[in-house]
Amino acid sequence: MRPVESSPIRDLLALTAHPEMISFAGGLPAPELFDLDGWRRAFDRALTGPDARRNLQYAPTEGNLALRGLVAERLTARGVPTGAEDVLVTTGSQQALTVVAATLLGPGAVVAVEEPTYLAALQCFRMAGARPVPVTTDEDGMVPGSLAEVLERERPSLVYLVPNFANPTGRTLTAARRLAVTELAAAHGVWVVDDDPYGELRYRGEPLSPLAGEGVVSLGSLSKICAPGLRLGWLRAPAALMPRLVVAKQAADLHTSTVDQAAAAIYLAETDLEAHLATLRTEYRTRRDAMIAALPGAVPDGTRWTDPDGGMFIWLHLPGAVDTATLLRGALREQVAFVPGAPFFATTPDPSTMRLSFTTNTPDQIVEGMRRLARALGE
Amino acid sequence: MRPVESSPIRDLLALTAHPEMISFAGGLPAPELFDLDGWRRAFDRALTGPDARRNLQYAPTEGNLALRGLVAERLTARGVPTGAEDVLVTTGSQQALTVVAATLLGPGAVVAVEEPTYLAALQCFRMAGARPVPVTTDEDGMVPGSLAEVLERERPSLVYLVPNFANPTGRTLTAARRLAVTELAAAHGVWVVDDDPYGELRYRGEPLSPLAGEGVVSLGSLSKICAPGLRLGWLRAPAALMPRLVVAKQAADLHTSTVDQAAAAIYLAETDLEAHLATLRTEYRTRRDAMIAALPGAVPDGTRWTDPDGGMFIWLHLPGAVDTATLLRGALREQVAFVPGAPFFATTPDPSTMRLSFTTNTPDQIVEGMRRLARALGE
Structure with missing residues (x-):
């Protein structure tokens, strides 16, 4: 018998299917950029x-x-x-x-x-x-x-x-x-x-x-x-x-x-895959920049975050003894989603961490989503 | 570490890629019947x-x-x-x-x-x-x-x-x-x-x-x-x-x-899958019948075989102390292939067994392949 443990990301994605939700949770590429x-x-x-x-x-x-x-x-x-x-x-x-x-x-x-x-x-x-x-x-x-x-x-x-x-x-x-x-x-x-x-x-x-x-x-x-x-x-x-x-x-x-x-x-x-990759890079760069620019106004003072050179994810440490799994409930009420960081740890989880993905939403959606996140984290 | 054992069927399929080969080895559906x-x-x-x-x-x-x-x-x-x-x-x-x-x-x-x-x-x-x-x-x-x-x-x-x-x-x-x-x-x-x-x-x-x-x-x-x-x-x-x-x-x-x-x-x-299945059944029935009809003339006296009501396979027991893995070499020289039966046994293999598939070849090819098999088994 093997452990019966489902993926927290998977369970969470089920919650974020609502059309009004702005999800920074999934690690999904942007479908509008598929060729x-x-x-x-x-x-x-x-x-x-x-x-x-x-x-x-x-x-x-x-x-x-x-x-x-x-x-x-x-x-x-x-x-x-x-x-x-x-x-x-x-x-x-x-x-x-x-x-x-x-x-x-x-x-x-x-x-x-x-x-x-x-x-x-x-x-x-x-x-x-x-x-x-x-x-x-x-x-x-x-x-x-x-x-x-x-x-x-x-x-x-x-x-x-x-x-x-x-x-x-x-x-x-x-x-x-x-x-x-x-x-x-x-x-x-x-x-x-x-x-x-x-x-x-x-x-x-x-x-x-x-x-x-x-x-x-x-x-x-x-x-x-x-x-x-x-x-x-x-x-x-x-x-x-x-x-x-x-x-x-x-x-x-x-x-x-x-x-x-x-x-x-x-x-x-x-196909000219290099041209397609250039399009992806240009668009995802803009989205990353939008999220990085919005972060200082969305998170509590003392929050630290990574500034990735590529990929899909930004990683946050919130200050104090907070549990992002608890904060997620408030975020979902504001119609914004992220992934709590704990499941990514092999041994001792840091519950004050969370992961944001910037690839699936347009810069405008990111700005709006970060506003919602600010409300959720400021409650 | 896990056992490093490849599939005998897989290794065999590599040998049967030659265009002149008539293979009764694979468990492949007939590609000309794909919709x-x-x-x-x-x-x-x-x-x-x-x-x-x-x-x-x-x-x-x-x-x-x-x-x-x-x-x-x-x-x-x-x-x-x-x-x-x-x-x-x-x-x-x-x-x-x-x-x-x-x-x-x-x-x-x-x-x-x-x-x-x-x-x-x-x-x-x-x-x-x-x-x-x-x-x-x-x-x-x-x-x-x-x-x-x-x-x-x-x-x-x-x-x-x-x-x-x-x-x-x-x-x-x-x-x-x-x-x-x-x-x-x-x-x-x-x-x-x-x-x-x-x-x-x-x-x-x-x-x-x-x-x-x-x-x-x-x-x-x-x-x-x-x-x-x-x-x-x-x-x-x-x-x-x-x-x-x-x-x-x-x-x-x-x-x-x-x-x-x-x-x-x-x-x-x-799609009318029932109509497609009816076509498959009609064609595969003809192929099975062709192989069953050719079997008595292709195998040594005393050989026993199954007479399947459906599916893809006929199973043979040859008489005497033969090893079909050895016979396969002669068969491949005659440009016909089958699968030796031993790997299908969980414990004690019966080396006198073999599996023939009748689905991939037309009735004419089956008749010719069974002639080749007769030569290989009669050597």
């Missing part, structure tokens, strides 16, 4: 012509070869030389995480994580029977000195982190720390899982190289840069690990939707 | 109109409500009164199996199975840390007396079976045994998992009622009746179990492809 025409054409193409019937048939577990090649090209362009054979297509990067956990973690295993970290990753590790152990994390991401200490003391099986614009904090691991983290993990023979759904959504500064090395498994996804409803993610893994990951993926769902993969291969081959 | 135009229109509709952007967005873990309702209607029509809320959409029924295993099986758990049974189910149970225990199975499916003995002796957590046209044997559990199996399991407080991908592909005789009751979880899929590349399956579970299954599904991949689910809801609402 709807491009995807409709891609699906039509996938179901037309000589490959059409093959695109409705069973397919190899590893994924569509053209799609794997296109993903490999993008990873190579970002500084990690990758071949199609290094890429396994997954049903969203959530499944990549589950496949990695099923492969690398047995009951009682330990996973070193940022504190706070992505809560669905915590749930996934716990369902695999593993124990997440926090590593101290500051403005520059995971602290190597703390990681060294955790590696010695806890002997984890893997280190999990979101190096770019982390969920929930929006923080980015510095270049020097990227090197330090991978070197420390390699010295202890421990896997590093680099979960990078947001890396291409940078609004300020220069991109940093992804974590790399023989002990690194990288996870990526089309969810934030194209559309999450496609459930198309991938993992990049060293050749020695790939056969075991493929077996776990096969047990999970045989393979990812053939037609979705075929449409994605067509879409990525024929 | 390609219907699915192309359904995807186009899903990505047009007011819901189009929602159909590319994140969606509830339980699945598309319209699709759940349509699945529930079909189950109700087949004799199991079902509401949309009783249905969880999964990424193929392979994922339904994995979700059930993650929810109901802990390390060391026991699963009672038919012998032989679906090998990916065996793999899935083993990956969950559980131990499959065989129940004696004859022409009429699982033998209740043997099940009673296994329930007493092994205290399994669940009973897994494919009651209609089982994989690999093609056998069907009789109505009397359906009742006996569910009553026995209920008396021991043990879950029954009714895996039914082939139930609507009956070529002879009257449909039997699905297994039913508060302790039954039913798995279904569009893979064999529409197209497997969609990766659309479902499970029907008692209300008390559903929340835990939803948590496991969420950990697996958050939810199944939104666009595939939307297309399926549109397709099922607007």
Whole structure:
């Protein structure tokens, strides 16, 4: 028997479906920015012509070869030389995480994580029977000195982190720390899982190289840069690990939707994704700026918040002994939603924290939502 | 760490990709019978109109409500009164199996199975840390007396079976045994998992009622009746179990492809699926008849085989101390493929067995393939 614990985000999303609600809660991309025409054409193409019937048939577990090649090209362009054979297509990067956990973690295993970290990753590790152990994390991401200490003391099986614009904090691991983290993990023979759904959504500064090395498994996804409803993610893994990951993926769902993969291969081959990303970055930058500008007027004096260079999230610490889960009720009465921070902690939750997402609402909606938040927090 | 064992079917499929090969190995539906135009229109509709952007967005873990309702209607029509809320959409029924295993099986758990049974189910149970225990199975499916003995002796957590046209044997559990199996399991407080991908592909005789009751979880899929590349399956579970299954599904991949689910809801609402099923049944019946007719001339004297009322598979026992895994090499030289039977056994494999699928080839191809098989087995 496994724990029967639902996602607080999921339960909360149920509350925020009301049309008058301004939700900063979800980690949803903006649907009005989906390239709807491009995807409709891609699906039509996938179901037309000589490959059409093959695109409705069973397919190899590893994924569509053209799609794997296109993903490999993008990873190579970002500084990690990758071949199609290094890429396994997954049903969203959530499944990549589950496949990695099923492969690398047995009951009682330990996973070193940022504190706070992505809560669905915590749930996934716990369902695999593993124990997440926090590593101290500051403005520059995971602290190597703390990681060294955790590696010695806890002997984890893997280190999990979101190096770019982390969920929930929006923080980015510095270049020097990227090197330090991978070197420390390699010295202890421990896997590093680099979960990078947001890396291409940078609004300020220069991109940093992804974590790399023989002990690194990288996870990526089309969810934030194209559309999450496609459930198309991938993992990049060293050749020695790939056969075991493929077996776990096969047990999970045989393979990812053939037609979705075929449409994605067509879409990525024929679309100027860089132009689409430029549009996303411009729009999301404006939304982040609107939220950052509105924050000082919306939160109590003494509140601290992160100022992310990219991604979707701002992380807040309210002053005093407040519990944001309690404050959420007042916020929902004002028709504004956020995610209380406690579930993102591996061990000791800080109830004064909360996560705001700036991607789903227009700047005007953000301004209005922050007004409502001010009323809720000022009550 | 989990076992690193790949699927023999999967490795074999890699060998049978050659265009001259006539493969009776895979469990693939015939691609020329896919309703390609219907699915192309359904995807186009899903990505047009007011819901189009929602159909590319994140969606509830339980699945598309319209699709759940349509699945529930079909189950109700087949004799199991079902509401949309009783249905969880999964990424193929392979994922339904994995979700059930993650929810109901802990390390060391026991699963009672038919012998032989679906090998990916065996793999899935083993990956969950559980131990499959065989129940004696004859022409009429699982033998209740043997099940009673296994329930007493092994205290399994669940009973897994494919009651209609089982994989690999093609056998069907009789109505009397359906009742006996569910009553026995209920008396021991043990879950029954009714895996039914082939139930609507009956070529002879009257449909039997699905297994039913508060302790039954039913798995279904569009893979064999529409197209497997969609990766659309479902499970029907008692209300008390559903929340835990939803948590496991969420950990697996958050939810199944939104666009595939939307297309399926549109397709099922607007298509005469009964007419499509009638076409499939007529064509597959002809193919089964062609293979059954060719069998006596293709196999050694003393070979026994099943005569399935539906589904995709015929199961053979060759006479004498032969190993079909060895015979497969000669068959592949003759450009014909089958699946050796050994991997389908939970405990003691019978190496003289093999599985033939009759769905993927036309009657003419079947006749030619059986000629090649005769040469391979006669060498």
